[in-house]
Every structure is written in C-alpha cells, then in structure tokens.
Amino acid sequence: MSRRGTESNVGTAVTPDDIDRAAEVLAPLVRRTPTIEVPGSEIGLDATLVLKLEHLQYSGSFKARGATHFVATRPVAAGGLVAASGGNHGAAVAWAAQRFGHDAHIFVPTTASPAKVTRLRRYGAIVHEVGDVYRDALDASRRHLDIHDATAIHAYDDDVVMAGAGTCARELDRQAPDLDAVLLACGGGGLSGGTAAWYGERTEVVAVETPGTATFAAADASGAPVDVEVSGIAADALGATRIGDTPFRALRAAGATSALVDDEDVIAARLHLWNWLRIVVEPAAAAPLAALMTGTWRPRSAGDRVGLVLCGANTTLDLTATSAPGSLVTGPTR
Known part of the structure; x- marks a missing residue:
C-alpha cells in the first residue's frame, strides 16, 4: 500500500x-x-x-509545478494518483497524471468552484466531492488509500x-x-x-x-x-x-x-x-x-x-450574460 x-x-x-x-x-x-x-x-x-x-x-x-515535479521524480503505484484539493492542486495532479499516463482520484470539498470541478473532469480525473472544507477531502482521500494501492500527493506539505x-x-x-x-x-x-x-x-x-x-x-x-x-x-x-x-x-x-x-x-x-x-x-x-x-x-x-x-485563474467568466457580456462572476459559485 x-x-x-x-x-x-x-x-x-x-x-x-x-x-x-x-x-x-x-x-x-x-x-x-x-x-x-x-x-x-x-x-x-x-x-x-x-x-x-x-x-x-x-x-x-x-500547482502544475509541484504536481509535475512529484510525478516526474517519484514512483506511482498501480492504483494511480490520489490528491485532496480545493480544486487547483487537483487540477494540476489530474493534468500531470494524464500527461504521464496515470489514473487520478481527486477528492475536493463541496465548496470547490464548479469551474475547477469541471476542469478536473476534463483532465480525466475521477472526482469525489466530500465535506465542506479541505480537511474533509483529505480525510476521505486517506480512507481511499487505506484500501487501494495508490500514491498520494499532498497539496502543499x-x-x-x-x-x-x-x-x-x-x-x-x-x-x-x-x-x-x-x-x-x-x-x-x-x-x-x-x-x-x-x-x-x-x-x-x-x-x-x-x-x-x-x-x-x-x-x-x-x-x-x-x-x-x-x-x-x-x-x-x-x-x-x-x-x-x-x-x-x-x-x-x-x-x-x-x-x-x-x-x-x-x-x-x-x-x-x-x-x-x-x-x-x-x-x-x-x-x-x-x-x-x-x-x-x-x-x-x-x-x-x-x-x-497572480497564482491562478480557475474561475468562472460569464460569457453569456446579455446585460454585461464577459462580466466577472464575483459572488459565491456554490
């Protein structure tokens, strides 16, 4: 394991x-x-x-820098990569996994923005939405690792x-x-x-x-x-x-x-x-x-x-609004 x-x-x-x-x-x-x-x-x-x-x-x-450095320099188990993330780390792990030919299970809190969750799925990740905060997602990812031969990538520590x-x-x-x-x-x-x-x-x-x-x-x-x-x-x-x-x-x-x-x-x-x-x-x-x-x-x-x-841009841009085309969505997204 x-x-x-x-x-x-x-x-x-x-x-x-x-x-x-x-x-x-x-x-x-x-x-x-x-x-x-x-x-x-x-x-x-x-x-x-x-x-x-x-x-x-x-x-x-x-986040692509840290995730890619890990995947490029560390062995990955048969069950692929597992990460807990508010969204950006998960997207980076999913992107790196896709690039290196690994599966990716990404655990995110339910507060993760829809834009980020959508991007995770575009990279082929299996997304698990669990709990309200990052710690909940991290705990769920660890339970997954208890029963699967997979490799974890911590988001920052x-x-x-x-x-x-x-x-x-x-x-x-x-x-x-x-x-x-x-x-x-x-x-x-x-x-x-x-x-x-x-x-x-x-x-x-x-x-x-x-x-x-x-x-x-x-x-x-x-x-x-x-x-x-x-x-x-x-x-x-x-x-x-x-x-x-x-x-x-x-x-x-x-x-x-x-x-x-x-x-x-x-x-x-x-x-x-x-x-x-x-x-x-x-x-x-x-x-x-x-x-x-x-x-x-x-x-x-x-x-x-x-x-x-300017560390990230995984956000929502409303390109369909008729009153203010291209306006930024600044309120809560979930």
Whole structure:
C-alpha cells in the first residue's frame, strides 16, 4: 500500500539547490510564465509593480509545478494518483497524471468552484466531492488509500511539491532580479513556502490571506501551525485548515509577514485587474493586489519594485450574460 505515500517527504528544509534541481526537471514540462511591469501610481503608490502571470500555467495555476515535479521524480503505484484539493492542486495532479499516463482520484470539498470541478473532469480525473472544507477531502482521500494501492500527493506539505512550487519564485527572480518585496496568496503554504525558501531574507516575502483563510497569521501568532475556521470568497483555493509544517518553517526562517485583506477588498482587486489590465484571475490570486490597494501592506521606500504573483485563474467568466457580456462572476459559485 502507498497510504499517505508522500508524508515521508515532509520534514526536511527545502533549499535553493532543491529548487534549482526541480527547475531542471520542469524546464521541458511546464510553462515559463511571463511578467509585466505596471506603474504603482495606478493605485496611488510610488512603486513599480511586477506581475508574475502564473495563472497562465498549465492546469490554470502554479500547482502544475509541484504536481509535475512529484510525478516526474517519484514512483506511482498501480492504483494511480490520489490528491485532496480545493480544486487547483487537483487540477494540476489530474493534468500531470494524464500527461504521464496515470489514473487520478481527486477528492475536493463541496465548496470547490464548479469551474475547477469541471476542469478536473476534463483532465480525466475521477472526482469525489466530500465535506465542506479541505480537511474533509483529505480525510476521505486517506480512507481511499487505506484500501487501494495508490500514491498520494499532498497539496502543499511535501518537500518535492514545495520545491516544484518554488520554481515560480526562481523564475520570477530571473525575470525581475531587483525586487524589494514579493506578495502572494497563502493557503496551505506550498507557493509562499517555496517562495520563502528561494528568496530567504534577501527579499521581503508577504503572505496575503483573508480572515477566513489566515493559516500563516494564526501559526505565526501561535509559534506553530494551528487549525483555523475556513470561510470566505477565497476558501476554494486557500481553504487549508492549517498551514503545512514545512512551508511554515520556510516562511518563519525568511522572516515573512502576513497581510490580511477582507473578502470585499479581494473582490474589488479582482475587478480592478480586469478593468485595468484585462486580466481574469480567481479571487485568491487577487489578494496580493488587494493588500496594496487597501494599504494593508505598503512598500518600505519610494520607488520600490514589488512583485505580485497572480497564482491562478480557475474561475468562472460569464460569457453569456446579455446585460454585461464577459462580466466577472464575483459572488459565491456554490
């Protein structure tokens, strides 16, 4: 049996060398997503914003990096791959499984957006919708692993997955080597932890969260990962019940900070990205811009260069509405 097969990969620190090696593996397998520079004056800041368009990644989010790194470097049991996910990790695992010729069983909470569930099925995954939060889906996936010879891929608390996610930061660092800070959404911590592991203390890392998904803020206050009550507009992407141990250690070691933004501010930032740049992202991906627009986080000095990672775009775009064609769907999708 391969029950919780990836948990043996948890516990060691992910280093820049690990991320370099992951980048070598991933170079022919994932996209090198572009960046664009825009003036911060658009939102009242004396700064330059460098947007990393990671929502253009395969499967619609940064998660393709971690999932593909795992599938490309680890053995997969006969029963295929098993993952619990709010949607994006599941889509990435399903995409990687399809690419490498494996079956994929994806367990998602019932709060996962229909757009994400639809995409899972398009990639050929067998989708199991269970419970209200990520922890419910994770528990169900573990029960599946008790009776099937399959290989689990944790969504974030796994060294191999986090090293893969860290290649996004490595890539950004090469595209914009002079950043003063990097802001990105944080749920379970795979992306933020991988980013912290790459940059260390040389560039400020800011984990942006909503009150209903504040896993890092809660862990930072407690000194260790703790459970949080999950709710809100970003819960389908950031809805981990607690931050992973490995990501938390990386964030703390880098001196990362948490910035909390309300759901309403995330909605406003998401609409602003559309109106300003014609970029459509899911709510979680707009959280970093919300932190800047609300003043929750501010650049330390005039003229700073600030990176924003737009981490995913598995969302709903209403192309059929007659009153406002192409309008973003900003309310609850389930």
